Amino acid sequence: MPAPYRHAAIEAERTGGASFSRFRFLQSIFGEHYYYTASPNDLESFNKHKTSVHRLLNWKVQRLPKYSVYNAPILGLRKYENEFLFGAAKIPRFVVNLRFNQSAYEEFTAQFEAAKHRFLNGTYMTWLNAKKVMDNLMANPYSLMPVPEKLMVREWWDKFAEDVGQWEEELDALVLPKWEFVVQKLQALEEEAVDFEGEWDLWC
Numbered sequence: 339m340p341a342p343y344r345h346a347a348i349e350a351e352r353t354g355g356a357s358f359s360r361f362r363f364l365q366s367i368f369g370e371h372y373y374y375t376a377s378p379n380d381l382e383s384f385n386k387h388k389t390s391v392h393r394l395l396n397w398k399v400q401r402l403p404k405y406s407v408y409n410a411p412i413l414g415l416r417k418y419e420n421e422f423l424f425g426a427a428k429i430p431r432f433v434v435n436l437r438f439n440q441s442a443y444e445e446f447t448a449q450f451e452a453a454k455h456r457f458l459n460g461t462y463m464t465w466l467n468a469k470k471v472m473d474n475l476m477a478n479p480y481s482l483m484p485v486p487e488k489l490m491v492r493e494w495w496d497k498f499a500e501d502v503g504q505w506e507e508e509l510d511a512l513v514l515p516k517w518e519f520v521v522q523k524l525q526a527l528e529e530e531a532v533d534f535e536g537e538w539d540l541w542c
Contacts, residue, residue, distance in 0.1 A: 343475055343491060350472045350495075353465040354502045360461045361505055367450055368512050374446035375520055376437040386435040393429050394524060397531040428533035436524065440517050447514050454512060469499065 372395060376387035476488075476495055 346468070346472045346475050347491070347495070350465075350468040351498065353461070353468045354498065357457075357462050357465040358502065358505060360457050361509070364450075364454055364457060364512060365508070367453070368514065371443075371446065371450070371514050372520060372524065375439065375443050375517075375524065377439040377442035379442075380437075383435075383437050387437040390434045390436050391524065393434065394527040394531055397429060397527070429531050431532050431534055434528065434532050436528065438521060443517050443520065450514060458509075465502070469502075 372391050373384075373388045375391070376384050378384045472495060476492055
């Protein structure tokens with residue numbers, strides 16, 4: 339492979355890999371945003387809030403398998419959107435300790451947006467520049483590469499660019515929701531999933 343192609347391919351692979359790693363890091367931070375509706379400064383309170391949020395987000399209504407639907411009326415189960423649901427065990431109210439703090443969430447949002455801005459104007463921009471160089475080389479009709487070798491490089495490059503493109507499409511989704519939306523969702527989950535009627539007290 340001629341030196342310009344080799345150097346461009348190495349740079350594209352390096353910057354593409356670095357961008358993907360950084361994107362995954364941002365994605366992991368984004369996934370934590372429900373937890374940062376409380377202040378992390380009070381560690382004990384924050385951990386209780388985080389555990390409570392985790393419980394709420396992972397609470398699910400249990401659905402009957404389709405082959406059991408006809409038994410639902412006999413079993414006393416309720417019907418919802420053409421499916422029969424179990425009365426899933428609710429979360430005891432004494433283990434849910436939400437500690438909402440709007441300032442903490444706004445600070446988390448600002449830090450996340452700053453990190454995303456650095457990524458888009460740093461690591462990701464470097465990848466876009468490397469991609470442009472490689473695209474231009476592959477489009478050059480006066481390449482000194484033998485045709486079989488160029489076809490092999492083309493196949494590798496098309497596959498690599500396609501793989502990178504899959505996560506690039508997810509970049510636009512990394513927009514943190516507004517405070518009001520996050521709180522409303524958690525409160526709705528709390529209302530649905532937590533045992534406020536004292537059913538757990540009957541068993542304890």
